[in-house]
Amino acid sequence: MRDASDDEDIRKVEEFLRGDSKAFEFLFDKYHDKVYSIAYRFVRNREDALDVAQEVFLRVHLGLGSFKSGSRFFTWLYRIAVNRAIDFTRRRKVLPISGSESFDLENWAEDPGRRTPSPLEVAQEREIEERLAEAVSRLSPKHRAVFVLHASENLSYKEIAEVLDCNIGTVMSRLFYARKKLQEILAGFGFDLLGTQKGR
Amino acid sequence: MSCKEYAWKIGPYVDGELPSGERNGVEAHIQRCEDCREMAMSFRALDRLAGGVEIPSVSGREWAAMLEAVTASAPAQPALRTRRSWEWLLPVASAAALLLLSLFIGKTFFEGQQRAGGDVPLAGQESGVSGRSPLADKPGPSLQELPEEEELQEESVVDPRRADSRNDPAGQGSDF
Numbered sequence A: 001m002r003d004a005s006d007d008e009d010i011r012k013v014e015e016f017l018r019g020d021s022k023a024f025e026f027l028f029d030k031y032h033d034k035v036y037s038i039a040y041r042f043v044r045n046r047e048d049a050l051d052v053a054q055e056v057f058l059r060v061h062l063g064l065g066s067f068k069s070g071s072r073f074f075t076w077l078y079r080i081a082v083n084r085a086i087d088f089t090r091r092r093k094v095l096p097i098s099g100s101e102s103f104d105l106e107n108w109a110e111d112p113g114r115r116t117p118s119p120l121e122v123a124q125e126r127e128i129e130e131r132l133a134e135a136v137s138r139l140s141p142k143h144r145a146v147f148v149l150h151a152s153e154n155l156s157y158k159e160i161a162e163v164l165d166c167n168i169g170t171v172m173s174r175l176f177y178a179r180k181k182l183q184e185i186l187a188g189f190g191f192d193l194l195g196t197q198k199g200r
Numbered sequence B: 001m002s003c004k005e006y007a008w009k010i011g012p013y014v015d016g017e018l019p020s021g022e023r024n025g026v027e028a029h030i031q032r033c034e035d036c037r038e039m040a041m042s043f044r045a046l047d048r049l050a051g052g053v054e055i056p057s058v059s060g061r062e063w064a065a066m067l068e069a070v071t072a073s074a075p076a077q078p079a080l081r082t083r084r085s086w087e088w089l090l091p092v093a094s095a096a097a098l099l100l101l102s103l104f105i106g107k108t109f110f111e112g113q114q115r116a117g118g119d120v121p122l123a124g125q126e127s128g129v130s131g132r133s134p135l136a137d138k139p140g141p142s143l144q145e146l147p148e149e150e151e152l153q154e155e156s157v158v159d160p161r162r163a164d165s166r167n168d169p170a171g172q173g174s175d176f
């Protein structure tokens, strides 16, 4: 089940625990984009995603000693990333900021028609991607986690189950409901996924 | 088999996660059932769109700064943004601060009440040792958030059936 990349990670963890700081640097370089990407899918704001990523790596740096080498490093890491990202969005929710304000940075507009006009197809594609990101942010944390890990990070069901510490049946069920819910939210925005696809 | 029964298999079919023994059956159903076919197509469309969402880039310099901050691992030196980077590092300090604060508020309140009759509804009045309740009205952000985050995440993402078997890295963020 473990591949060469997983073995390499475990080796680096062991080297780090023996005092080799370069080994941590290796893991950081290997995974910072992934951690940042996961964080970004949740928080949808560059600076916040960087904040989350830094917090994740701080935890990893201090907590590698408690990593159990029977599991795969990346699933442990992604679990921390998802957790921190969810925690971040929860904390942001209770802050006295309106939902739209917190997304202003990326201009995830409520009204995409106001965006700068560009060639129609590109605009349509961008628009629906943005709406999808908005829709994903409306999912419950557990549905969002499964959808992000599957659709954006391309993890297998088994890997997602490892990250979220649940069984594959739970992953399947959450993914099914996440997708149905996303369809529903997008339909509410006036998007027909199939229409968009056919129109491309 | 009805559409309802096939519906559960369409996601795994689209994702290539269906056991080969079941693939043909789902495929055949999708060929003749428009609803299920549309479901499969829209699941695919969702995945494709999700994969296309653009992520703002981060420069090598920024990553280097982050690595430096992380490996310094001292609460006082986060490079990017300090606010959320270090607050979790101080559970002990936070607990101590809470205790001190609760004692202080409790004491202040008690003295104030002795002097003026005290109409401030501080929870410290009920319990000087709970450590959290005295902050219920005006919590400092970092002090308040620490205990709550664990509870919230347990509730949302842990599969209770598996909670006992998790690889818990000593509280290093693995709250699933």
Ligand SMILES: [Zn+2]
Binding pocket: B002, B003, B004, B006, B029, B033, B034, B035, B036, B037
């Ligand atoms: Zn059908």
